[in-house]
Amino acid sequence: MSTRGYDIAQVSGGVLAPAGFSAAGVAAGIKKRPGSLDVCVLDAGTPVPSSAVFTANTMAAPPVLVSREAIASGRLRAWVVNAGNANACTGEQGHADALAMAEVTSRALGCDLADVGVASTGVIGVPLPMTRVLTGIEDAVGALGTSADQDTAAAQAIMTTDTFVKQVAYTVEVDGSVYTVGGMAKGSGMIEPNMATMLAFVTTDASLTSEACSTLLGTSVASTFNRITVDGDTSTNDTCALMASGVVGDGPIAPDHPHIPAISAAIGRTCADLARMIVRDGEGATKIVEVTVCGAASEADAEAAARSVANSPLFKTALFGRDANWGRVAMALGNSGAAIDPARVEIVFAGITTCKGGTAVEFSEEEAAEALAHDEVEVKVDLHLGGAQATVLTCDLTYEYVRINGEYRT
């Protein structure tokens, strides 16, 4: 049975767009501002096939360690998330607190402790205010619902200094079946006194197997969340999870099922949108910059080269200044470790060729500055060596980044 075509359409909502889930976001008093939503519970009603990927940071926070163990079974019933405190660098107490969050959630839901994943984001090195957190969890479980309001409240309750709610949903129709995928994320907003953290939760009503969840999440993350960078730093708490309620589909959808490409496309689109929102909301960013390297000898080279350019503070600062500074791109390419023939490099800023055959091409600085004034800017590099290509999203480096991150914690 070969795959036929499929149709994808965006729909409203986030993690509650697919059937089979309920959620809530409540104010538990963890965040400083009174009334701010800061505890979220996302519930599938019963343990369902799930997958999650976590930060590669070796200083991974206790909630990450707890969730890594829980997800090993390939099934979870719920995620509990708090914002305002990352429960990171908190030692044994932090581990006990993360377990307590799972324990109280499971008790309130009536399931096993091992069926609950835990995520935290916010200030690090400060013990969680456990009384507030646990009360908040009980409140959230009591408030679980499926309305659009709860959908948005859940997405708000995982935010730190994000300036807007990040949620999106898609349906995909294939062979007469309609699957829905939804997601919410929080991005690289800073919270005093610490680092950016990325959290993302994706739901689907497709009856994916655990293995399919793992494969689809891995593929999507590799080309979306792992291809964005704000400042090259990876937090101790990064978590990205997928849950499949199984409401739609005739029997289990394993990785070799013919509907997989369609479902994968919807999950990919959801992750890509959330990733783009995270970059757009990067600290102090005025623009999204899409760095594409093509003509590379291998995909690894293409990615290394694109990442080196996207992470270069000199490049990012130039874009803030609307400066088509291709010399900085050349420099970053040369530092990437990718195979490069300097005499073949071509660099295009927002459609304007600035460098060809490794040397300068005349162009109008005014025209370039105008093209770089837009919210979204494309920088393309052709290495003219092979057929591999990769894109990395980043943002510009601005005064505001320095202000946000340089402020006193007090």
Place this chain on the structure above:
Amino acid sequence: MSTRGYDIAQVSGGVLAPAGFSAAGVAAGIKKRPGSLDVCVLDAGTPVPSSAVFTANTMAAPPVLVSREAIASGRLRAWVVNAGNANACTGEQGHADALAMAEVTSRALGCDLADVGVASTGVIGVPLPMTRVLTGIEDAVGALGTSADQDTAAAQAIMTTDTFVKQVAYTVEVDGSVYTVGGMAKGSGMIEPNMATMLAFVTTDASLTSEACSTLLGTSVASTFNRITVDGDTSTNDTCALMASGVVGDGPIAPDHPHIPAISAAIGRTCADLARMIVRDGEGATKIVEVTVCGAASEADAEAAARSVANSPLFKTALFGRDANWGRVAMALGNSGAAIDPARVEIVFAGITTCKGGTAVEFSEEEAAEALAHDEVEVKVDLHLGGAQATVLTCDLTYEYVRINGEYRT
């Protein structure tokens, strides 16, 4: 014959402090501001044992390619340097221009083309104004001298947007012999429209062999110039060279000579001072930050960890804000790839312990902010895993960095 002790003392001057060298710095009109010195010649009078290390950037500029070939013999007579134009990303014309710089220098000096090293720094992607450059070289050779004025003029002529002249010299006395080492450098000042470049030239009157030059330069660079970072970007033109006139010493001083440790110490001190000056003059920097990681399982781990912290924009911005934000240090450690036991990590900002056993230690934020207000700040990390240690120097990330690098090129 075992090494006895030795005494090191700082003396005035730079590359002309050791006997056997002459130098000049002249204004050739390459830099925009009229009268700015921009061509430098450093001459040893005859081909002498020499060594050089260059950028690892694969987009290395033509002067680097020309100098790599010249230095292969282990002997050079002279270096010719221009500032204001990096002759990078200039293709075949750039290569011909770099060769022409060597050729005109060698003709004026009366030596072989292969006896001349070439270095350039400044704007990239723009062809060198060769008429001016070649006239400047002839003027510089005509002006060669050994006065303190010429010493300083040479150091000025290699500057781009450096805000101060970088030169230093030391003498070292061992077993009755007195050796002198001098050096000049230019740092990570930006020059429109491009990247930072580091150039450093070190001279000594010790009768080092070529092999000894290579060994001593390699050792010194590894612990000095290779242990500094302003923004993690490596330029296309970085060059660091050592020349030994051989005026002092009874016969050749090979790597196993008993005076080597003393001479090595003087070269190391010279390089360390120049490296520190480069960081102090980092773009927009308000302070030098010395990041030391000790207690690492291996020296590679110690260096990786220190480098990861020193390169973290979040860490560098926090230091601008006088914020003892140890969470960002923990995050950067976790991203370094070094072996780390999170439960053992200790982090000390300017003498104030902020984290021990991987968790927060109470400290006064006001006291910390005061301690971090100084020009030079030490951040120490003890991984409590082993005996290895490494230090990396960096500077803070400021509004001024964004301003300097984000300005229009026009």
